Amino acid sequence: MKAMIFAAGLGTRLRPLTDNMPKALVPVAGKTMLERVILKLKDAGFHDITINIHHFGSQIIDFLRANQNFGVDIHISDERGELLDTGGGIKKARPLLESNEPFLIHNADILTDLDLNAFYHHHLESDADATLLTNHRKTSRYLLMNQDNRLCGWTNLSTGEVLPKELDYPSDHYQLQAFGCVHVFSPSIFCYMKDERWTGKFSIIPFYVDICPEARIQGFPIDSENWFDVGKPETLAKAEAYYASL
Known part of the structure; x- marks a missing residue:
């Protein structure tokens, strides 16, 4: 099974920790967040992993080499140029x-006790083109799901922005779910990326929202208690305490 880890971020929320290292190599209770994600993927049966790099990318390459890629096949998608x-x-x-x-x-900066193998196979057993991990944590930006957990849109509660713009929202037809930054992507979706809007630098969520009337994008809601965004100091501290206690 194949997986991709996003490890190219600048880590601005974790400065000064990331002034001299990539965010993915920041330790959490004695192990870097990247190591924790790789080992979790490996334990779930993912042995072909692509990692993208940008900020201090050579440090990630050296870290992987020093650890013999943790016993899995690792490929680097190099974004150091852009x-x-x-x-x-x-x-x-x-x-x-x-x-x-x-x-x-x-x-790379998401740590969770989610059963990744079960999550992946839930997608395989469905007719979805993509399955997005979601939770009900408090945020300003939410995915709008219908009663069948199918993606219908997106909203920013702080600004009132809604996508697609013609969506009838607010409405009781939709439930608010926060994206958990873990998802399963079927190759069938690549055909939608042929549109010239989806070239160069772009975020995956506007893309998902744009194609959801045609493609089936489903949510997979979980309890967010042991879901950590360790890309910010306050949550990094909570994750440190949680993993140190295991």
């Missing part, structure tokens, strides 16, 4: 990822 965001990063890495099977995508 940081492409999540959607652009997936599209650039397409030659390393595309096969007859879906692949899992996981942010």
Whole structure:
């Protein structure tokens, strides 16, 4: 099974920790966040992993080499020339990822006790083109899901922005779910990236929202208690305490 780890971020929320190292190599209870995600993927049966790099990317290459790639096949999608965001990063890495099977995508700064194998197989057993991990944490930006957990739109509660603009929202037809930054992507979706809007640098969420009337993009809601965005100091501290206690 194939997976991709987003490890190219600048880590601005974790400065000064990231002034001299990539965010993915910041330690969490004695292990870097990148190591924790790789080992979790490996334990779930993912042995072909693509990692994108940008900020201090050579440090990630050296770290992987020093640890013999943790016993899995690792490929580097090099974005040191231009940081492409999540959607652009997936599209650039397409030659390393595309096969007859879906692949899992996981942010390096997300730590969770989610059963990744069960999550992946839930997608395989459904008719969805993509499955997005979601939770009900408090944020300003939410995915809008219908009663069948199918993506219908997106909203920013702070600004009132709604996408697509013609969506009838606010409405009781939709539930608010926050994106958990883990998703399964079927190769069938690549055909939608042929549109010239989806070239270069772009985020994956506007792309998903744009294609959701045609493609089936589903949510997979979980309890957010043991879901950590360790890309910010306050949550990094909570994750440190949680993993140190295991």
